[in-house]
Amino acid sequence: MANQEGIGTLKLECPQMHPVGRILKEAPHQQVVYDPGAQAGPRRFWPDEEDQPQFKTTCSQCGRPVAETTTALQDRHRNLILNASETIETATLPFV
Numbered sequence: 423m424a425n426q427e428g429i430g431t432l433k434l435e436c437p438q439m440h441p442v443g444r445i446l447k448e449a450p451h452q453q454v455v456y457d458p459g460a461q462a463g464p465r466r467f468w469p470d471e472e473d474q475p476q477f478k479t480t481c482s483q484c485g486r487p488v489a490e491t492t493t494a495l496q497d498r499h500r501n502l503i504l505n506a507s508e509t510i511e512t513a514t515l516p517f518v
């Protein structure tokens with residue numbers, strides 16, 4: 423079993439459990455990126471200035487905006503990165 427410390431994927435969902443992207447770090451030396459999904463657009467570094475203090479996006483299936491405090495998402499992702507056994511977690515973003 424490989425040591426998974428240093429990597430982690432936080433899957434983001436709307437309250438109806440539709441995927442709205444992922445916050446991920448795929449290698450210890452890489453920066454954190456936001457992947458909105460293949461159809462939604464390219465990956466980008468995260469968090470950006472526009473993501474402060476809240477990260478907002480729109481669920482493509484509900485058509486409704488969702489948002490969460492950026493620091494809360496960063497904390498969860500950081501804990502996941504430090505966890506050597508878990509690499510994937512899901513975070514639900516409330517409707518705005």
Ligand SMILES: [Zn+2]
Pocket residue numbers: 436437438439440481482483484485
């Ligand atoms: Zn949705």
